[in-house]
Amino acid sequence: MGKFVNSKKAQFGRLDLQRDKLIDYLLSDCSLIQGSYTELLVKCGKAGCHCEGKPAHPVARLGTRRNNKAQNQVVRVFDRERIRSLVEVYRGHKAAxxxxxxxxxxxEKIVKSIISDKDEPYS
Ligand SMILES: [Zn+2]
Structure with missing residues (x-):
């Protein structure tokens, strides 16, 4: 029984360490944007522009959803890096x-295995 308890305790301990790290990360002081960030090339539509053949103008878009309303905004060149990294932080939080x-x-699985290991059939 002692060996059994120690191995279960070790399993819980490892998982608790992982959980503590995740919680520290989630409680860290940072902002984020709940959304998606995409950069793509588009055509401007001006006659004679080099993009007529294939899209050549980079555009960054931020997709968000607030109060159940989808929004798609163009991100200014100056803001791209900041918005991209704020969305990245959001993805990190979702992954956490x-x-x-x-x-x-x-x-939960460990607890279930503990329960079945302790189970004593009545005969
Ligand atoms: Zn163009």
């Missing part, structure tokens, strides 16, 4: 949420 759920699932 997924990892937290994953850890929770693993811990």
């Amino acid at each position: 949420l997924t990892d937290l759920k994953d850890i929770h699932k693993k811990q």
